Amino acid sequence: MRKDRFEGRVAIVTGGTTGIGAATARRLVEEGARVVVAARRPEPGLALVAELGEDRVRFCKCDVTVQSDVEALIAMTVETFGGLDILVNNAGVTCFGGYTPDLSSQDWHQTIAINLHSIYYACKAAIPHMKCRGGGAIVNTTSISGMSADYGFTAYNAAKGGAINYTKALAIDHAQDNIRVNTVAPGLVDTPMADALEQFHVREPWVANIPMKRGGKPEEIANIIAFLASDEASFMTGSVVVADGGLSATTGQPNLPKLLAELGVAG
Template sequence: MDLRGKVALVTGGSSGIGSSICLRLGELGASVMVGYRTRGEPAGEVANRIVTEHGVEAEPCELDVRDYEQVTRIVNGIIKARGRIDILVNNAGVGVEGAVTPARPVEEWVDVIHTNLIGSFFCIKAVSLHMLLARKGSIVNVSSVAGMVGIPGLSSYSASKAGLIGLTKSLSKEFAPYKVRVNAVAPGYTSETGMVERIGEEDICSIRERIPLRRLARRDEIAETVAYLSSDSTSYVTGQTLVVDGGLTA
């Protein structure tokens, strides 16, 4: 795979799967805008690693995906400075655990949808005009196996990730005439991520037993799949969700 000369914007790029995605895209030669909302210092460290280790341009980019005006302003600024955005990876996401009960605040549930689903839509809407006019581009939405199977206590997260899969399918057909591809990646349980770190060791052992490959995913394995969909190696792939879960949902 070769991404030299391409410009990528990755939301939620300061840590976890997002940072691994940024590093892999940079390793393949892309200039990377490392999107973050509050973690500016870690985002700067990711950008510095890309510059130092791979000799390509990278910089942190403060971006609250819930704010459409800010998203549009940032995207237009990148276009003005870099000339284009070739790759958009919608990775920013949050999850709030808790059953749906009358006592839980509505705002908690809605905020997850606003960030994970509507935030991704905002980024796509801001970037799409430039991609459609250029008649090229790759959009990769980071969904989850939670969007394919129900997980108790994570209804808002599951709903948001299922929505991303539906959004991917619909937009892939809308954008196909303009040669812009839209795909998704659905990771399973992935080590060194916030969600897994909140799970107790006993439950992790139980999860491993249910995974045919008998282990959690590594972050670089998710990043490799995102890079694959971002590249011209998948020039005839659009509207698809690649599940990376060790066979959990097979």
């Protein structure tokens, strides 16, 4: 960690009051940035402001599916801190809505709105301000679920897949504006979102499939977001950085030596 890596920089983190977003806000502030965290519920946001100090962090109540809320977030940030250099589009929800015939239209639209439309709203409003500063960095939190498919997660797969390709499209469109756009694609990370797995009692078999046999920590994803937002990543744009304990490195085929041993067949 470098105390001054983001000195003088202004950042927004959507979904910045819990999980990966809160870890990212803390990391950016520790390294010198001034940060606006945006989310719907004020309590965790105001707690973060109390923890990190009002001179460094502000909370903005914002539903990222509402374009006028997102425009107000960008305007409030520029007004409060004088500009915008870093935009972390992190707000998201997962959706286990079942197979398509059972997936409600409301779940489909809401999942796409939170994970994908929100990025368009934020980038549309933020990019002109970044251009005024001579450049900027956008980091989108997507998922390995945007790179390949999960059973029964169609809306989330479609939304995160769209967000990954949108990241690449933004990157090439704004390379000449000195605005870099990258995405981190996590696997399982131990945040409130992942708590849903506990509720369905599926965490254990889920983790058993991960080569590293654990979920990630929010701070491990925040490290990557901070790197992508920093000048150290100055030649990276349109990149997808996977952090999943090795899960997507597998083909999905069984662990043959383990299977043969379980079957009592010599390998």
